[in-house]
Every structure is written in structure tokens, then in C-alpha cells.
Amino acid sequence: MIPKSHPRYESLMTRELIVEGVKKGITSIQGLIAQGRGEAFDYLIGEKSTESALHAEKAAAANLLLARKPVISVNGNVAALVPEEVIRLSVLACSPLEVNLFHRTEERVNKIIVHLQSYGARNIFTKSDALIPGLEHERAKVDSNGIFIADVLLVPLEDGDRCKALLEMGKTVIAIDLNPLSRTAQYATVTIVDNIIRAVPNISKFVEKLKYLDREELQDIVRGYNNKRTLSRAVDEIKKNLESFSDMP
Amino acid sequence: MIPKSHPRYESLMTRELIVEGVKKGITSIQGLIAQGRGEAFDYLIGEKSTESALHAEKAAAANLLLARKPVISVNGNVAALVPEEVIRLSVLACSPLEVNLFHRTEERVNKIIVHLQSYGARNIFTKSDALIPGLEHERAKVDSNGIFIADVLLVPLEDGDRCKALLEMGKTVIAIDLNPLSRTAQYATVTIVDNIIRAVPNISKFVEKLKYLDREELQDIVRGYNNKRTLSRAVDEIKKNLESFSDMP
Numbered sequence: 488m489i490p491k492s493h494p495r496y497e498s499l500m501t502r503e504l505i506v507e508g509v510k511k512g513i514t515s516i517q518g519l520i521a522q523g524r525g526e527a528f529d530y531l532i533g534e535k536s537t538e539s540a541l542h543a544e545k546a547a548a549a550n551l552l553l554a555r556k557p558v559i560s561v562n563g564n565v566a567a568l569v570p571e572e573v574i575r576l577s578v579l580a581c582s583p584l585e586v587n588l589f590h591r592t593e594e595r596v597n598k599i600i601v602h603l604q605s606y607g608a609r610n611i612f613t614k615s616d617a618l619i620p621g622l623e624h625e626r627a628k629v630d631s632n633g634i635f636i637a638d639v640l641l642v643p644l645e646d647g648d649r650c651k652a653l654l655e656m657g658k659t660v661i662a663i664d665l666n667p668l669s670r671t672a673q674y675a676t677v678t679i680v681d682n683i684i685r686a687v688p689n690i691s692k693f694v695e696k697l698k699y700l701d702r703e704e705l706q707d708i709v710r711g712y713n714n715k716r717t718l719s720r721a722v723d724e725i726k727k728n729l730e731s732f733s734d735m736p
Numbered sequence: 737m738i739p740k741s742h743p744r745y746e747s748l749m750t751r752e753l754i755v756e757g758v759k760k761g762i763t764s765i766q767g768l769i770a771q772g773r774g775e776a777f778d779y780l781i782g783e784k785s786t787e788s789a790l791h792a793e794k795a796a797a798a799n800l801l802l803a804r805k806p807v808i809s810v811n812g813n814v815a816a817l818v819p820e821e822v823i824r825l826s827v828l829a830c831s832p833l834e835v836n837l838f839h840r841t842e843e844r845v846n847k848i849i850v851h852l853q854s855y856g857a858r859n860i861f862t863k864s865d866a867l868i869p870g871l872e873h874e875r876a877k878v879d880s881n882g883i884f885i886a887d888v889l890l891v892p893l894e895d896g897d898r899c900k901a902l903l904e905m906g907k908t909v910i911a912i913d914l915n916p917l918s919r920t921a922q923y924a925t926v927t928i929v930d931n932i933i934r935a936v937p938n939i940s941k942f943v944e945k946l947k948y949l950d951r952e953e954l955q956d957i958v959r960g961y962n963n964k965r966t967l968s969r970a971v972d973e974i975k976k977n978l979e980s981f982s983d984m985p
Contacts, residue, residue: 506765516755516768523772527915666776668978722978729917729971729978 508567528665539720546712548693554639557582757816777914788969797942803888806831
């Protein structure tokens with residue numbers, strides 16, 4: 488057991504949840520490596536939601552509230568780390584969930600669906616009867632009523648190729664990616680450079696706050712958002728942290 | 737199969753080797769997360785041996801050549817990624833190997849020993865009859881003829897607490913750690929901020945080159961090395977890379 492007083496309690500607990508996910512068969516082994524990459528970048532942004540992350544999370548909430556057909560994509564890491572939080576956001580933002588895996592097997596998709604249902608998820612697209620154009624078959628599979636026709640997609644931890652293919656279908660893509668330099672981060676409409684354990688509850692908070700605004704006001708938020716500028720502020724935060732680290736005695 | 741032409745071939749192959757290591761039972765699941773963290777930092781230093789890394793690798797070689805009792809510590813990631821290279825360095829620098837694990841089980845220690853022997857390793861300390869003072873029992877276990885009495889230790893991917901405990905025993909600790917800000921990096925006598933797949937062969941090259949020098953000349957190299965300065969150059973390299981990334985179109 489890791490004591491709550493441990494200076495790296497949150498990071499270590501997150502790691503335990505991911506290892507747990509692998510044991511349950513919902514997280515892939517590659518998901519562990521992705522977790523490690525995320526840890527490194529989270530460390531570099533200071534393991535907190537930076538101002539630029541909060542700015543992107545607000546824009547994400549506005550986009551979800553304006554959507555006609557929003558969908559939240561769930562992979563093995565999201566299911567292991569934030570099952571309750573992603574279901575809560577799904578309900579608040581009227582955005583059904585759909586399981587979408589980089590290393591897709593039907594077995595793992597089904598395990599994740601059952602896992603989400605055990606946490607109370609009711610609104611999940613479960614078919615795989617449509618294909619995203621331009622992707623290799625297994626990774627192209629989506630639900631014809633879900634991701635395939637969605638106008639706004641929240642994709643935590645998406646890979647670059649698929650992010651690009653989804654954008655080419657004309658969708659608004661909100662990515663959660665701790666690496667502000669990744670291809671996904673560079674391509675997405677809105678990139679949230681934050682840990683999913685903080686990002687998902689933050690988006691929920693903004694949804695609750697913004698849901699009383701009218702469409703005009705929401706559109707102002709969306710129009711006022713500049714992803715390139717937000718990413719370069721995220722890179723600046725990392726540089727600033729590196730400087731303070733290198734001042735260490 | 738990943739084609740050799742893939743822009744991320746080396747990084748992806750490394751990942752496959754680690755996953756392979758987990759399947760063989762020589763790499764821990766936590767080792768995968770460590771691999772991911774390493775990938776992120778490797779990406780930030782440009783996935784190459786920087787000038788400051790080469791400088792540290794040269795100092796590491798000089799330290800090993802001057803040692804009366806050098807030992808190379810091997811963990812599950814090293815065994816999975818660079819078994820042949822670490823054995824080659826062990827022979828060139830007359831430094832026996834010793835398996836030392838953060839998540840220690842006798843079963844995994846033995847599997848790694850057999851794995852290294854299958855690659856031709858002959859000189860391995862295999863007892864666990866001494867304890868490093870100040871560490872929790874399982875993590876303190878070492879060979880009384882090996883790490884316990886070594887004067888110079890090469891510890892790829894060591895954890896901060898143990899690095900500190902080894903230094904407190906009066907040893908020279910050469911760490912290989914891609915995160916220049918980690919506690920291990922800050923504590924070690926010589927910190928090599930480089931991927932072990934490049935660092936280990938690089939140290940071997942320096943050993944081959946420096947072995948003709950006399951002790952005076954080797955001592956000059958050791959005395960002329962400043963770890964704090966080398967680390968701050970490594971941090972500068974990352975900042976420079978972040979700048980060029982953020983200039984991307």
C-alpha cells in the first residue's frame with residue numbers, strides 16, 4: 488500500500504490503476520508504455536492543470552455543448568483510469584461513449600464495454616459496422632451511428648494517424664494529449680495538454696458552468712480559441728519548469 | 737512486422753523488445769512504464785547521443801578503467817534491451833555483472849541470470865548475502881563480493897533512493913538516466929543522459945579508446961568532469977529542441 492502522504496501518491500496510484508487494467512485485460516501492454524510517456528510529460532508540466540490546459544478544457548466544453556452529435560471515444564487507459572469521470576461527463580454533455588482501441592481486439596472491446604457498464608454507463612455505441620476512410624481495417628472500425636457520423640469527438644490519448652483521418656472526415660476533434668509536440672496535438676481542433684485524470688473532471692466542471700449560456704456565447708468561446716497559441720503556451724510552461732529544475736542546488 | 741523504413745523504427749523495435757521481456761518474465765510491468773518515461777525524454781533530447789551524453793560516457797569509461805572493483809548492475813530492462821552490449825562492455829572493462837531489481841523476486845533474478853548466460857555472460861555475481869544500509873530489505877540485497885564491495889558501479893536506470901544509499905557507502909556511481917532532472921541524475925557521480933541502447937555501446941567504444949592511457953591521464957579525465965555542468969547542458973539541449981518543435985508550421 489502506498490501511503491497518502493507519499494509525495495508522488497497520485498502518480499503512483501495512477502500507475503497502479505493502469506497495471507490493474509492490464510491484469511483485467513482492458514488495458515494493453517502498449518498502454519503501459521503510453522502511461523510512462525504521459526508521466527514524463529506530466530512531470531514536465533508540473534503535474535497540474537496549467538492555465539493553457541484550463542483554457543483548452545473550457546473550449547472543449549463549449550464545443551461539446553454546441554455539438555449536434557458528440558461522441559466520447561474511450562480506450563483501455565481511459566477505462567482503467569477514469570471510468571466514473573468519463574461516464575459523468577458523458578451524461579452531463581449528452582455525449583455517448585464509444586470504445587475505440589489502437590490495438591483492437593473484439594475481446595478487449597467487449598471487456599471495456601462490460602467494465603464501463605459495471606460503473607453505470609448506459610449510453611454506449613457498440614457496433615463496428617463502419618470504417619474511417621484511409622485507415623488500416625482493424626483501426627478503421629467504428630459504429631455507423633456513433634463516431635462515424637459524430638460532428639464533435641473527444642478523443643483522449645488518440646494516435647496521430649487516426650486523429651488526422653477523423654479531421655479529414657470534417658469532424659471537430661478534441662484531443663487530450665500530454666505531449667504538446669505530438670502529431671495528434673498538432674492536428675487536433677482543440678488539444679488539451681493535461682493528464683486525463685484532471686482533464687475529464689475539468690471538462691465536466693466547464694460543461695456545468697457553460698450550459699446556461701446561449702449558442703451565441705458558446706460560439707464566441709469556440710471562435711476565440713486558438714489551438715496553435717495554446718500549444719505554444721504549453722511548450723513555454725515546460726521550458727519554464729525546466730529552468731526552475733535546473734536551478735536546483 | 738515494423739518496416740526498417742519506418743521513421744520511428746528504432747523506438748518501436750525497442751518497445752517490442754521490452755514487451756518481449758515482459759512475456760519472458762525478465763522485465764516487470766513497471767519496467768514498461770519506465771520505458772515509456774524514457775521514450776518521452778529520449779524524444780526530447782532528439783533520440784541521439786548528445787554532446788553532453790558523449791562527454792559523460794567518456795568519463796564513465798575512464799572511471800571503469802581506473803576502478804579496482806567495478807560492477808555493472810543489470811535490471812530487467814537492460815537484460816531485455818541490450819544483453820549482448822552489456823556483456824561486451826563487461827568483458828572490455830573487466831567489470832562483472834550483477835542482477836539488481838527494483839521489484840525484486842528471486843524468480844525474476846534467476847530468469848535474468850539464465851537469460852544473460854544464454855547470451856554468453858560468464859562473470860556474474862549471483863549471491864544475495866549482503867545488505868545495502870538504509871534500504872528496505874528486498875531492495876537492499878546484494879552480493880557481498882559484488883556490488884557490496886564495488887568501488888565503481890554502473891547502474892543503468894537506477895532508482896533515486898538506492899542511488900543515494902550506494903553513494904553513502906562511498907562508491908562512485910555512474911547512472912544512465914534519460915531524465916536529467918531525476919533524483920538519480922542529480923545524485924550520481926556521473927550521469928549519462930542517453931538511451932541505454934546507445935549509451936552502453938558508446939561506453940564500450942570509449943573503453944577501447946582510453947585503455948591505452950596511463951592512470952594519470954585517466955585521472956585527468958575524471959577530475960575534469962563536472963556532473964552538474966553536464967546535466968545543465970542536457971537540460972539546455974531539451975529546451976533547444978522544444979524551441980525548434982514549437983517553430984513547426
